[in-house]
Amino acid sequence: MSAGRVVIIGAGQGGLQAAMSLRQEGHSGPITLIGGEPGLPYQRPALSKAFLKTGEADKLALRPESFFATKDITLRTGEWVDAIDREAGVVRVGAEALPFDHLILATGTRNLRPAIPGIDRALDLRTLDDAAALRAALDRPRKVAVIGGGFIGLEFAAVAAGLGHEVSVAEAAPRLMARAVSPEMSRRFRELHEALGTALHLANGVTEVTETGLTLADGTEIAGDLVLLAAGVRPNTELAEAAGLEIANGIAVDAELRTRDPRIFALGDCAAFPEPGSGRRIRLESVQAATDHARAIARTIGTGTATPYAAVPWFWSDQSNLKLQIAGLADPTDDSVTLEDGAVLRFRDGRLTAVETINNAKIHMKARRLLAAAPVPTRDSLLQRNYDLTAA
Amino acid sequence: MVKVTYVAHDGTRTELEGDPGDSVMSLAIANGLDGIVGECGGSMMCATCHCYVDDDWQAATGARMDGEEDMLESAVCEVTGRSRLSCQITLSEALDGLVVHLPEEQV
Structure with missing residues (x-):
């Protein structure tokens, strides 16, 4: 059992999970959880999905206020850390110095704001306040213009279109969710959004946000009296960098x-960690990575035994009536095999890297187990089963 | 108000009152109850809100939802005929007095 002082910077789902898991591991020392946003730690995934429809903010809290006293976790939200002083072994918050024996950085990401004229007119969808503002803006018929055809932009577009608003999406890449899914899955979602009446502008980046909407690279003008910026994020690495820690598209960490x-x-989102198996450094933006990382760290600190991180990544996105589930992590260039029911298997060097499914929890769960196996199934072995994962 | 009793693995009983429309998972989370994690927030992406519906409440809670059975496969404790994802049990007046039992672990 460990008894040192733990400070956690960042009170999102990952930071909170680290605090909770430390207590579960029997850590008896003080735990301080510091978050920049005011209020209780809350769930972000719902902000671009259910919350836009229901507006039920109180349902988003991950744990009630009383929980923190019960677990003896000092929660300090609405406060920003100024510096990590490694020599003194303290975190500086204003004039205060908080000593630590273990420090966990769970600083997350912030939205990328491309340097294009008029970008200040565009709204973000990252925090509860952002989502509440967007929800309020949808109270009357709007021409919604979304910058970015990734998960967040498309989830918002699907909700807005479903509510009857006129929606356009501009994406610089030639296909939707290009970083995350196969070309086949991109096409499927393109069809979905077009069926919802959304105008998609692909391979056509935004060059300006104007008073009337967006101007695209090819000169097209899109009408928009509500502009959402959803063009990706960047990890919050400044504190770590100023403290002399290594940065490599995120805060560089070992296994x-x-x-x-x-x-x-x-x-979580701010950490660049070695992918189990390949060892190449990756950074994931997902609840799964944040909470599984948190548990692994808590075990390492709590038990004193190093716990290498080895979980299979998974992701989901709800857009209209489609629930996209992804098990594993594919590169955009990985091979694709599309099955009859629309599921897409991804392969690299003859081995399964990811499985993308729509409204098919059975295959998704099977894929998670297959990808956790060592070795991961080969393309040949799956082909022999006619790619029937349930038979593998 | 709908009363729900959560029986922890060690037998500890916790009685909570929720509103119709709440889920058995969200009521537990909102009250900081140990024993239910609810990691994905009710999106049916995990099985960390696994519960066993008390025998007397099987009929009232009804059948598993579409996809629920598949997600239950990833539950860390034994899945039985009484197993449900508590995020998929929505409270209604008909469930006033509901009793659910919690597994030893969720993760």
Whole structure:
């Protein structure tokens, strides 16, 4: 059992999970959880989905206020950390210095704001306040213009179109969700959004946000009296960088999710960690990575035994009546095999890397188990079963 | 108000009151109950809100939802005929007095 002082910077789902898991692991020392946003830690995934429809903010809290006293977790929200002083072993918040024996960085990401004219007119969808503002803006008929055809932009577009608004999406890449899914799945979602009446502008980046909407690279003008910026995020690495820690598209950590300072860990969206198996450094933006990282770190600190991180990534996106589920992690260039029911298997070097399904929890769960196996199934072995994952 | 009793693996009983429309999972989370994690927030992407519906309440809670059975396969504790994802049980007046039992672990 561990008893040191733990400070966690970032009170999102990952930071909170680290605090909770430390207590579950029997950690008896003080835990301080610091978050920049005011209020209780809350769920972000719903902000671009159910919350836009229901507006039920109180349902988003991950745990009630009383929970923190019960678990003896000091929650400090609405506060920003100014610096990590590694030499002194403290985190500085204003004039205050909080000593730590273990420090967990769960600083997350912030929205990328491309340097194009008029970008300040575009709204974000990242925080509860952002989502509440968007929801309020949808109270009357709108021409909605979305910058970015990724998960967040498309989830918002699907809700807005479903509510009867006139929606356009502009995406610089030639296909939707290009970083995350196969070309086949991109096409399926293109069909969905077109069927919802949404105008999609692909391979056509935004060059300006004007008073009347968007101007695209090819000169097209899109009408928009509500513009959403959903063009990706960047990891919040400044505190780590200023403290002299290594940055590599995120806070660089090893297989135990430690930075090169053994007292300091990083988790979730802000952490660049070695992919189990390949060892290449990756950064994931998902609830799964944040919470599984948190548990691994808590086990390492709590038990004193190094716990290498080895979970299979998974993701989901709800757009209209389609629930996209992804097990594993594919590169955009990985091979694709599309099955009869629309599921797409991804392969790299003859091995399964990911499985994309729509409204098919059975195959999704089967895929998670197959991808957790060592070795991961080969394309040949799956072909022999006619790609029937349930038979593998 | 709809009363729900959660029986932890060690036998501890916790009685909570929710509103119709709440889920058995969300009521537990809102009250900081240990024993239900609810990691995905009720999106049916995980099985960390696994519960066993008490025998007396099987009929009232009804059948599993579409896809629920598949997600239950990833539950860490034994899945039985009484197993449900508590995020998929929506409270109504008909469930006033509901009793659910919680597994030893969720993750």
